[in-house]
Amino acid sequence: MTTEWFRAAMSSVSVVLTEDRVQQRHAGALKLAGEADRYMVAQLVALGFESQLDSSAESSVRSLIREGDPTFPESGGNAEFKVLSAEALRLLLGGRRQVAKVAALALACSSLQGALDYHRCPGLTNLAVNYLSDRESTTTRIRPFAKLDLSDSQRLLVTQVQAVGNALASSEFSAAQSTLGEASESLETVLHEIETWTGVAASRFQAAQTNFSQAIESVIWMASKSSRQLQKPLREMDASAIAVAIGVDVFGFKKLNLGPPTLHDLVNGAIGSVRASDTLSMSTLRVNEDVHDLLGAHIPTGLAAALTPVLSMFMPDHAPRPVSRGLEEMELTVYDGALQILREIQLTAVLEDAEL
């Protein structure tokens, strides 16, 4: 189903738009949203923030689009290409694919948490930020274990074993043999049910244990009011370094699993709401030695550099990137800065194949 936005956007890149064309192009966007891998998704995001695609990425994306819409050109049609990219990202954020998280992270990072728009797609970056917030508020919720109920299977198995016994007792060997086969299948079913249940239980137990240990770590970290990485009290650091230290530390014990306590709770707990509202500027961030020490292990490379406005400023080449344009003039609160740094580190990790 197409939206008003998609029609308006298609209309803006057409002279006279036909219904056939809308449907064909939308089929291309659907295919892209359904099958793009995390690297393609990241490229689609970068495209909306004035980064250039490399030719091989463009070729892969075009091939996917053309599987859904054979009329899409093999070259050219670049304005339409961008519309389809935005639509594919929108579709991804509304779907259930795991790579939606990559789309959301990349959009949130590149847009400075929704402050900037994706090319000609107002609202897309806010969708991404909301997607992450929604996911983070539910990510540590563990669904209850369903009780393992084998009564029907057990009853059937007992009946079948008894039938085998009766047949053997009356020397009806062929009947016994056939019933034994059925009993064997029932036994297999019971064992399979036990195995499935155990697997689910184990993974949920593991998730619960992870959440529990992360929660404990969070509380300890919050109470320590210190940077783990630098082994230094946060009160001795300036606003820039605090933001970075929080982002780096929280990633250290929560990775991509950012559930309750929320980052907001953690920041307020560690430094108080007053300091969380202190502002930091990018120019001070760049020259702070603590910041350089903290970010040493998280400097992005390759595609991640095009999507991480803050971290990419610390790359050795110092080359200005489109995604960092205007950042120098911005002032962020410590909380905003910590969130931005955390998301950028998370994104860099997923583009280096971290588990989603």
Added chain:
Amino acid sequence: MTELLMAGGESLSIEDSEAITADEDTHVVLLAGPHSCGKTTLIAAIYDMFFDGPVNSYNFAGSRTLPGFERRAFLARTVSDSPAPGAERTSLAEQNRFLHLRVCFGVSGEETVQQAVSPVVESGRERVNPAIEAERESIEEPSREPVVSRLGGNERFRNLLVADWSGEIFERLLNSREYAQTQDVLKACHHFAVLLDCERILDQSDRHKVLAEANVLIRSCLDSGIMKDGISCSVILSKWDLLRPRSAARRFVTEAQSQLENLFASRFGELRVFRTAAVTRSPNPAVPEGFGLRELLRFWVEYDMPLPDVGSSNPSS
């Protein structure tokens, strides 16, 4: 006179233009006004401005209709010394056809020339704008590394596709609202531009008719229901050099301007009034030749139709 309108030459058809709009940011401009109001002269003058180099920091970056521009500009130039400047009339055969202008902005001149290596620049079959020719000659071999696609990067190019309705179409639109619905170019435009001829406004007996015609035209087009949402409207007061300050005609224009704004501003994404003098009949320091055209061009190049918010965008089918 029978004319051959060839794609890549005189003008582009809607089909030819689709490839441009699908590829790069493109704004379709529709110029409407009665015959002799100065539509063609206006287009020719905008093209001519690039003779002196960048306009509003826009560099010329190609055109698929250079011969079409050249013919209009030539005619405008050859008659400019005559007492009544003007250009060739737009014929009915040219309806739903476009002149194409591609500009590049926000980059250095050197970069512009590199980027102007564009498939849209046709080889010159006629004399062409020397500024354009100079750019062509200085084009160097494009770098072979690294391999990046044309996709993305700073959005530095903007195409304008300009259609001018002939006086005949204008007359038909005044007499039949339904006629507007048959006009594909009306569906396509991002900028709807209406010209009000100040020469006619000078004439006390004609000036109210000028305003009434503009009213009917805009209303007919809006009521046709086929225009895109959020397009802009440029009300262009052509031949502005003819109006003297503090004259009755000037006062009429001020009233006409506010009337049009009151009636129609809310129905467009943006409505702006431009006072222009593409060519002038006598030197006038207050209204030099090309007066108002830079502002008009900037509006056409930089105004983007707003798109609905994708987060609150409702399903439409």
